[in-house]
Amino acid sequence: xxxxxxxxxxxxxxxxGAEAQHHTSTGLDNTKMAMWAFLGSECLFFxxxxxxxxxxxxxxxxxxxxxxxxxxxxxxxxSFVLLMSSLTMVLALAAIQRGNHRAMRVWLLxxxxxGMTFIGGQIYEFTTFYEEGLSLAKSPFGSSFFxxxxxxxxxxxxxxxMLLGLVGMSLSGKxxxxxxxxxxxxxxxxxxxxIVWIIIFTVVYLIPS
Amino acid sequence: xxxxxxxxxxxxxxxxxxxxxxxxxxAVAVILAVITAMEVAIYYISSIxxxxxxxxxxxxxxxxxxxxxxxxxxxxLKFDSPxxxxxxxxxxxxxxIVFGIVLTFFFTHGxxxxxxx
Numbered sequence: 001x002x003x004x005x006x007x008x009x010x011x012x013x014x015x016x017g018a019e020a021q022h023h024t025s026t027g028l029d030n031t032k033m034a035m036w037a038f039l040g041s042e043c044l045f046f047x048x049x050x051x052x053x054x055x056x057x058x059x060x061x062x063x064x065x066x067x068x069x070x071x072x073x074x075x076x077x078x079s080f081v082l083l084m085s086s087l088t089m090v091l092a093l094a095a096i097q098r099g100n101h102r103a104m105r106v107w108l109l110x111x112x113x114x115g116m117t118f119i120g121g122q123i124y125e126f127t128t129f130y131e132e133g134l135s136l137a138k139s140p141f142g143s144s145f146f147x148x149x150x151x152x153x154x155x156x157x158x159x160x161x162m163l164l165g166l167v168g169m170s171l172s173g174k175x176x177x178x179x180x181x182x183x184x185x186x187x188x189x190x191x192x193x194x195i196v197w198i199i200i201f202t203v204v205y206l207i208p209s
Numbered sequence: 210x211x212x213x214x215x216x217x218x219x220x221x222x223x224x225x226x227x228x229x230x231x232x233x234x235x236a237v238a239v240i241l242a243v244i245t246a247m248e249v250a251i252y253y254i255s256s257i258x259x260x261x262x263x264x265x266x267x268x269x270x271x272x273x274x275x276x277x278x279x280x281x282x283x284x285x286l287k288f289d290s291p292x293x294x295x296x297x298x299x300x301x302x303x304x305x306i307v308f309g310i311v312l313t314f315f316f317t318h319g320x321x322x323x324x325x326x
Contacts, residue, residue, distance in 0.1 A: 026292070028292055029218075032289075032293065033292070036293040037296050040303075042300070043301050043304045044300055044304050047301075047303070048307055051311040051312075054312075076245065076249045083241050083242065083245060086279055086283050087234060090234050090282075091231055097225050178218065191280075191284045201248075201272075203272075206248060206249075206268050207265055208258075208261060208264070
């Protein structure tokens with residue numbers, strides 16, 4: 001990959017980063033603090049959805065049961081794709097922190113592509129399940145499954161849009177090395193979506209009813 | 210387009226000094242991939258899969274390792290301020306409390322989930 005490393009600023013260079021640094025009484029970045037508080041609240045959100053699924057997974061209501069429709073090899077590949085997107089995301093952050101804009105854009109696009117692959121797989125899975133008789137209204141199992149995985153998919157979709165937005169901002173020169181925090185915030189969100197799927201993959205798909 | 214050299218804030222420079230490099234990230238990703246392969250493999254090993262008392266703890270253990278690795282290394286909780294870790298752990302603990310309450314409700318109602326609709 002071609003390197004686009006930018007040098008560290010020499011004395012006297014206009015220091016946008018230091019200028020942009022805002023006051024914080026904790027010594028911690030307020031934006032990052034807010035993001036972690038948000039992710040903590042998201043734990044509660046997905047915890048509630050997973051709890052609901054575990055309660056209703058046995059209630060197939062005459063429709064297909066979990067073990068009858070889950071395609072473990074297929075979902076394993078989807079899980080692997082999402083897991084690897086976390087790697088490309090953190091490599092994008094490392095790139096912008098070094099001032100390598102081109103590498104950041106490549107890794108961000110790779111992350112978005114892997115995310116879109118995951119979402120494509122989820123759409124295929126939902127379509128297949130629907131054709132096999134499982135729908136949102138078919139049974140408590142169907143409702144809890146589609147709501148849980150659907151909300152996760154919505155989170156991934158929002159993440160993809162933010163990643164593509166970052167790439168667009170970078171191409172128009174609106175992302176500088178001093179804006180690495182923006183990439184880091186979206187990265188935190190993306191990694192969170194990944195770890196939620198780690199739990200969903202195990203609890204929903206792998207653990208038998 | 211020409212990339213302009215601008216500096217990170219002091220906070221970010223201090224954080225970055227403790228963050229691992231791309232090689233460490235790739236190493237973590239390889240470990241994550243191997244653990245995922247092991248998860249799927251034990252799901253298909255009949256001698257393990259036929260014993261839920263063995264299979265379920267193993268699967269939960271693997272998921273926990275993956276969760277912790279991503280949080281510590283990719284989300285930098287291992288290297289950043291413990292305050293961020295506390296915020297996140299608070300959310301997880303609250304989620305587990307909700308889960309405990311739901312399970313308690315489940316078991317105190319004869320093992321039947323509350324009727325839907």
